[in-house]
Amino acid sequence: AQTVTQSQPEMSVQEAETVTLSCTYDTSESDYYLFWYKQPPSRQMILVIRQEAYKQQNATENRFSVNFQKAAKSFSLKISDSQLGDAAMYFCAYRSARGGADGLTFGKGTHLIIQP
Amino acid sequence: AAGVIQSPRHLIKEKRETATLKCYPIPRHDTVYWYQQGPGQDPQFLISFYEKMQSDKGSIPDRFSAQQFSDYHSELNMSSLELGDSALYFCASSPTVGTTEKLFFGSGTQLSVL
Numbered sequence: 001a002q003t004v005t006q007s008q009p010e011m012s013v014q015e016a017e018t019v020t021l022s023c024t025y026d027t028s029e030s031d032y033y034l035f036w037y038k039q040p041p042s043r044q045m046i047l048v049i050r051q052e053a054y055k056q057q058n059a060t061e062n063r064f065s066v067n068f069q070k071a072a073k074s075f076s077l078k079i080s081d082s083q084l085g086d087a088a089m090y091f092c093a094y095r096s097a098r099g100g101a102d103g104l105t106f107g108k109g110t111h112l113i114i115q116p
Numbered sequence: 117a118a119g120v121i122q123s124p125r126h127l128i129k130e131k132r133e134t135a136t137l138k139c140y141p142i143p144r145h146d147t148v149y150w151y152q153q154g155p156g157q158d159p160q161f162l163i164s165f166y167e168k169m170q171s172d173k174g175s176i177p178d179r180f181s182a183q184q185f186s187d188y189h190s191e192l193n194m195s196s197l198e199l200g201d202s203a204l205y206f207c208a209s210s211p212t213v214g215t216t217e218k219l220f221f222g223s224g225t226q227l228s229v230l
Contacts, residue, residue: 033217037221042223043153043204043223043224043226044221044223044224045159045206045208045221045224046221047218047219047220050217050218091158091159095217097217103149103151103161103164103172103174104149104159104161104219105161106158106159106160107158108157108158109158
């Protein structure tokens with residue numbers, strides 16, 4: 001079974017600064033997807049960014065980018081120019097690419113605080 | 117753009133009662149997933165359906181059952197409710213073609229068992 005570990009229960013960053021959230025995972029599969037989801041106080045789950053394991057290039061979405069290290073099974077999220085609206089719980093998630101309707105496996109989450 | 121619709125948004129039940137949660141996936145999404153998120157917890161996968169058939173099963177209690185109907189909407193039925201069932205229940209859907217690995221989440225149903 002796959003596991004996802006987020007070792008930082010809480011992170012704090014000054015507005016406009018850069019912050020990196022850590023995520024490691026364990027799997028025996030070679031093909032899979034990794035995601036970062038954001039859950040603001042409204043509790044809506046919002047997809048931030050996704051990475052295909054077969055792609056070496058790191059995914060980027062505006063101020064959000066990842067550092068995907070497949071051999072190390074590491075998938076960190078970097079948020080540049082942090083904004084107050086970035087304050088939320090961030091969940092790292094894994095999904096197998098083997099087909100079927102496997103669900104996502106989530107980490108425990110990191111609570112991101114943005115200080116004005 | 118249409119999103120995943122869940123109803124009701126909030127539900128209050130007494131212990132030992134039953135509850136039914138509904139989920140309407142995005143049009144042309146044939147796969148539906150149910151997740152349970154307890155207070156301060158990460159979402160836990162319960163069950164999924166593909167083309168109206170149960171596809172995968174996670175940590176779903178025997179007191180819970182679910183199904184997907186011909187119009188692809190899904191219902192999660194919960195019986196003999198316990199205090200520990202109080203949680204946010206998410207439904208998500210994913211498309212048949214294209215980015216099939218992406219799950220789109222609804223806003224959730226907050227269930228409170230008193």
